[in-house]
Amino acid sequence: MDREGGGDHNVSSVYVYNGVDEVPRDVTYVRVDQSVTIIPEGAFRDRQNLKVVELPEGLIRIENDAFENCPSLMRINIPSTVEEIGDGTFSECLKLDDIVLPDELQRLGPFAFYECISLQRINIPSGIKEIKGGTFLNCDGLQDIAFSEGLEVIGKDAFSGCKSLESVTLPSTIQVIGEESFERCLLLNEVHMPDAIESIRSRAFKNCNITNFRMPSQETGIDSDCIMKNNCLVSLELPENIQECYIRAAPLESLRNVTFPVPCGVNDDANDRFDEWTDMFVAFPDKNGDTILDALQKRFDELPIHKICYYQSYHDTETTMQNLKREINPWTSKPPGQLNTSGKEQDCLGMTPLHILACSIKQNVEIYQLLIEKYPDTLIMKDKWGDIPLQYAIWCNAPPELVNSLVESCKTLHPDYEFDWKGMILTLAKRDVPLANIQKLVNTQQSSFSDQEYDMQHAVTELAADNAIQAGIHFSGIGFSGRCTSIETFRYMLQISVYKRLDLLSVSKWCEDLKDIISNFPEGANKREAGTKALYDRLDTYESIKEGTPVLELALWRAKLDEGRNKRARTDDEVSYREQCRINCRADIIIRNVLPYLLPE
Numbered sequence: 001m002d003r004e005g006g007g008d009h010n011v012s013s014v015y016v017y018n019g020v021d022e023v024p025r026d027v028t029y030v031r032v033d034q035s036v037t038i039i040p041e042g043a044f045r046d047r048q049n050l051k052v053v054e055l056p057e058g059l060i061r062i063e064n065d066a067f068e069n070c071p072s073l074m075r076i077n078i079p080s081t082v083e084e085i086g087d088g089t090f091s092e093c094l095k096l097d098d099i100v101l102p103d104e105l106q107r108l109g110p111f112a113f114y115e116c117i118s119l120q121r122i123n124i125p126s127g128i129k130e131i132k133g134g135t136f137l138n139c140d141g142l143q144d145i146a147f148s149e150g151l152e153v154i155g156k157d158a159f160s161g162c163k164s165l166e167s168v169t170l171p172s173t174i175q176v177i178g179e180e181s182f183e184r185c186l187l188l189n190e191v192h193m194p195d196a197i198e199s200i201r202s203r204a205f206k207n208c209n210i211t212n213f214r215m216p217s218q219e220t221g222i223d224s225d226c227i228m229k230n231n232c233l234v235s236l237e238l239p240e241n242i243q244e245c246y247i248r249a250a251p252l253e254s255l256r257n258v259t260f261p262v263p264c265g266v267n268d269d270a271n272d273r274f275d276e277w278t279d280m281f282v283a284f285p286d287k288n289g290d291t292i293l294d295a296l297q298k299r300f301d302e303l304p305i306h307k308i309c310y311y312q313s314y315h316d317t318e319t320t321m322q323n324l325k326r327e328i329n330p331w332t333s334k335p336p337g338q339l340n341t342s343g344k345e346q347d348c349l350g351m352t353p354l355h356i357l358a359c360s361i362k363q364n365v366e367i368y369q370l371l372i373e374k375y376p377d378t379l380i381m382k383d384k385w386g387d388i389p390l391q392y393a394i395w396c397n398a399p400p401e402l403v404n405s406l407v408e409s410c411k412t413l414h415p416d417y418e419f420d421w422k423g424m425i426l427t428l429a430k431r432d433v434p435l436a437n438i439q440k441l442v443n444t445q446q447s448s449f450s451d452q453e454y455d456m457q458h459a460v461t462e463l464a465a466d467n468a469i470q471a472g473i474h475f476s477g478i479g480f481s482g483r484c485t486s487i488e489t490f491r492y493m494l495q496i497s498v499y500k501r502l503d504l505l506s507v508s509k510w511c512e513d514l515k516d517i518i519s520n521f522p523e524g525a526n527k528r529e530a531g532t533k534a535l536y537d538r539l540d541t542y543e544s545i546k547e548g549t550p551v552l553e554l555a556l557w558r559a560k561l562d563e564g565r566n567k568r569a570r571t572d573d574e575v576s577y578r579e580q581c582r583i584n585c586r587a588d589i590i591i592r593n594v595l596p597y598l599l600p601e
Helices: 289-297 304-314 317-328 353-359 365-374 376-380 389-395 400-413 421-430 435-448 456-476 487-505 508-519 525-547 549-566 574-584 587-597
Strands: 002-004 014-017 029-032 052-054 121-124 144-147 167-169 190-192 212-214 221-223 235-237 244-246
Touching (some): 235 304, 304 317, 304 365, 353 376, 365 376, 365 400, 376 400, 389 400, 389 435, 400 435, 421 435, 435 487, 456 487, 456 525, 487 508, 487 525
Parallel strands (some): 014 029, 029 052, 121 144, 167 190
Antiparallel strands (some): 002 014
């Protein structure tokens, strides 16, 4: 053990750790001696003031709990020679925001980074075959995971509670996704998985924010609880060779685009488990489980083009295009054949092939163009929920070039079509679709259909009322319902609903007041209805007062004219004199400073 001067580190002293001595409780900066090859178990545990650690090349292993509960630790380098990081090594290092794992790392212990809430990104080296249980559990700030080829297993709770994680792309070598491995990743919206996956375990993606989910082709069975409580999940793609589906009484409230292949076995009580597939009841208002199950199993009977579009994500684009062309124009006695009109028919969900394609994880402009060319009317056909393909493309994260293609096709082929923008926005908002998707829909209207106006204030008022109802259902304990819009989305919609009126208001004090109300709008869904009404009432009051300003301006002008007459300060030109009085009465300055004080008590 030794202490050195702080040097470049702006600390009073540097503690040099020799791998043997007990580390002082008040240590802040540590340099591990080059002779040390192993950091012993619990060596730096509970060092509350430890901020920076320098580890030497030549270090091989960091043992269990070595840096557990070092809440001030912000920076530590992991040398390229380290092969093992033990169990709970960095757990509860609350300020650790960045760490790079070396390529030679072979083992990463369970709970190694448990509750490292400031950690924003992590790389998983190719030597790691398994991410153990709870390794990154409750890493609230984790936004980016770089997986390497070679990873085979993601263990139980490995990334559970990573509330800032939005997208995951798994390597081609992954085989098993463990129980609850991504549970409570509340912003997780996109999951890209290879077809080689053999097993997705129970509740793996429970309570995330996934909009469309594709089951890998090698997976022979699915338990619906692996994706339960994804409130905005609208599409579930299952491979045609899937053998077993276990349908639980699990909340899949927004699910629409799904089918169960006829050879696929379902649990005996499946027809009793659709109680919380809320949106399905729109397509099947009798709410009969037998009816729903039977219809979804026979969904593509006599509809080959629909079927090709649903399963196209399991085939390459060339194969899909060949299959579509063959079915769209089947050869008769004289090729090419007559157009197959089933391509514009609607299935039991009211969906056309274009609807189904817009829901898919795999998107290709060439396929869209073929369908639009042959069946242009399907661009504006509404399904059982009253939604068109453009809505699903935005809902399901279609790339911008594809959305633009749909927009331009609608404008060209159906120039007089009036979109239900308010209804489209409410559909996404009520299902708590990610804010970025709702912004994309709003921007589409503003940039491409600005002449089609809609009442956003009415939409917000309706949304607030719906949220209050949903909050009541949730707190009453009736089932698992109670999906409410995120506060970020609600505030955004409030802002959009008033921004034009704020521009016209032009009183900076009032504008800032209203913006502050929106920025600090309460999170509780049960408070939104009253809060929304109060905001709009306040804005109405400001506008009413502002409307009275012309009278005040005329009064000031008249006072200036009278003052001039009394002083006989007249010019030969009456018009010039009146204009001079209008300018000199300084109405603009007076009104701007008086208005903020005209509010009623």
